[in-house]
């Protein structure tokens with residue numbers, strides 16, 4: 183254990199640490215004796231002042247710090263308050279406003295880590311320790327400069343569905359060069375298979391045509407169809423994508439009516455590869471429709487059982503008059519639609535897929551879409567009876583609940599089933615000429631078993647994550663348990679990915695409808711544009727640095743490094759001639775410290791989180807026992 | 812086991828009702844109805860929706876307990892007019908009970 187009085191004599195350490203402790207209006211002070219922590223902090227080595235405020239993040243709170251810095255009372259700052267993710271930037275910019283370097287600051291989280299989880303003496307004790315540790319580190323903090331890297335004013339959008347088209351145009355309108363990469367020969371994605379769309383009933387092909395026109399006519403956008411990303415490296419602002427364009431084999435693609443084909447007849451003879459230098463990437467790779475298993479609600483066993491996309495397609499091709507729907511020459515006098523097929527699956531109730539997965543989420547679009555389809559049928563063919571078998575009706579959002587209301591007024595009959603007691607679809611054996619019967623234990627009819635003879639069953643199949651495993655491994659992308667790509671924070675960073683400079687647009691992220699896909703795409707595009715628009719980026723300076731004098735060129739750090747390209751061995755000219763030395767590429771370094779742990783000579787260390795600083799923190803944690811005595 | 816009869820709601824139109832299918836089975840009318848009879852009047856409205864003709868005739872007694880106070884119609888969130896549906900069901904029952912039900 184180190185005697186804190188001795189530590190005081192360390193010349194390198196700041197003697198002017200300011201400690202600012204927050205009450206958080208009771209959030210902290212109801213459990214932590216904030217004044218007691220202040221009294222303790224005043225006695226910590228190097229501490230010049232310790233102050234408290236009911237809200238450190240408020241203007242008067244920040245003013246305390248600014249005044250002390252301006253008056254030369256302090257030259258290092260410790261704030262003890264909420265989690266740094268909330269207000270680290272607030273306090274950094276206050277320090278900058280005082281004319282000081284923003285990296286002379288350390289943070290003690292005494293709310294989430296203390297007052298929200300501990301009470302009474304324990305809470306005060308832990309708060310003291312965290313503040314002690316922070317002052318220990320703060321004494322050794324050095325001014326740092328953010329890493330400045332040039333950023334290309336160029337963005338790449340992967341995926342040419344609704345979301346990709348929207349994102350590309352918004353990016354171009356913000357003054358960026360854009361490359362849009364689509365693997366099929368068509369633009370429009372899954373929406374191209376839809377006819378009119380919920381909630382308002384616009385023709386989807388018209389929406390796609392409008393978006394595609396906006397993209398194709400914009401001179402700043404290059405569209406590469408039949409193309410895929412096969413290589414990826416670089417760092418935010420400076421990514422390199424290897425893009426492979428294959429020879430057109432349109433026959434391999436089933437073109438839907440709503441697709442836009444930008445380069446018809448443009449058949450490259452040989453596959454070509456090109457390098458796309460870009461600043462950021464928007465992922466708009468979309469979803470795929472759930473394909474029911476054989477036998478699931480009679481699927482595959484009965485040709486009268488269709489998925490929702492199949493039904494939408496057939497319905498759009500219908501060309502019959504009269505008041506009963508006819509599909510492929512068959513009169514549909516009665517039809518059943520079944521909700522939540524392949525969605526909202528429950529462990530122990532539903533059958534897992536071959537990889538042990540269940541789709542536990544709601545696909546969010548199928549309720550509206552199937553009610554829209556039911557209304558389309560009823561309003562044109564009122565004598566076709568429709569039975570809607572649902573678990574819940576989730577027609578959320580503006581104009582969507584009206585679809586449900588309208589369906590009831592169109593005389594659609596609703597029946598309700600429980601997840602553990604799904605309806606069954608089987609061949610009809612009652613002697614009538616209905617092909618199928620659906621049997622349901624109907625919650626609305628006091629759990630009576632009800633038999634519904636029908637000519638057609640439509641399964642409201644949901645969405646599944648698209649297969650982007652190649653991109654996931656190339657770009658090291660986080661994937662949720664639902665297999666969709668995962669954002670940093672569902673509320674506060676909803677289109678950002680943890681890999682800097684990579685953003686999410688549309689259903690690559692989660693099931694969403696067209697409006698939401700456009701919202702997400704526009705958000706991702708604007709985020710991308712604001713990231714790149716200055717032409718340079720400032721990254722946190724918490725990266726590894728090599729002391730060239732101590733480095734003996736063992737390369738242990740390079741082997742330990744997790745980030746491709748962050749560490750390299752170079753031939754350095756020294757007084758001993760040419761020697762191997764390690765060099766850090768700051769923009770690629772994650773600041774993880776794996777290299778620090780393996781270096782035999784201690785030549786490599788992290789700026790802002792050095793080993794010495796850690797030691798000082800530990801010293802203070804153990805030393806404050808002494809202070810208490 | 813009850814089999815759905817598709818066009819029963821159509822048949823009922825001639826007795827006055829054209830709102831039963833708008834009902835979304837929330838049960839508000841049951842809660843407000845001063846009669847204690849279980850699930851009345853929703854039960855009978857539901858039977859219209861699925862076309863359970865026999866069930867209606869079996870349970871027709873309930874219809875004559877209705878006070879026609881109108882509370883159900885006043886409170887129904889869907890404007891399904893349950894009070895009026897009951898009147899239609901009475902007309903239907905009067906026209907049909909001898910034919911289809913041995914009393």
Ligand SMILES: Cc1cc2nc3c(=O)[nH]c(=O)nc-3n(C[C@H](O)[C@H](O)[C@H](O)COP(=O)(O)OP(=O)(O)OC[C@H]3O[C@@H](n4cnc5c(N)ncnc54)[C@H](O)[C@@H]3O)c2cc1C
Nearest residue numbers: 341343344345365371372380467468469551688689695696
């Ligand atoms: C049955 C059904 C009915 C629906 N009905 C409605 C409705 O009525 N109203 C409504 O608002 N919404 C509806 N939706 C939702 C709507 O379809 C989606 O919101 C919309 O299509 C999402 O667009 P997207 O661009 O996110 O994805 P997608 O349409 O899937 O587009 C993704 C694109 O990326 C391409 N791609 C994928 N991977 C790669 C790769 N690695 N490299 C290059 N390109 C790639 C794909 O080829 C595709 O073109 C419905 C959905 C379904 C399933």
Ligand code: SF4
Nearest residue numbers: 522525544545548549
């Ligand atoms: S939107 Fe409706 S049908 Fe689709 S999964 Fe959700 S609840 Fe089920």
Ligand code: SF4
Nearest residue numbers: 743771772774775777
């Ligand atoms: S800190 Fe991590 S990412 Fe950076 S050079 Fe060291 S091992 Fe590589």
Ligand code: SF4
Nearest residue numbers: 844877878880881883
């Ligand atoms: S009108 Fe009849 S059914 Fe409606 S609340 Fe009054 S008594 Fe009950």
Ligand code: SF4
Nearest residue numbers: 834835837838840887
């Ligand atoms: S209150 Fe109206 S909607 Fe609710 S159950 Fe009664 S009739 Fe139906």
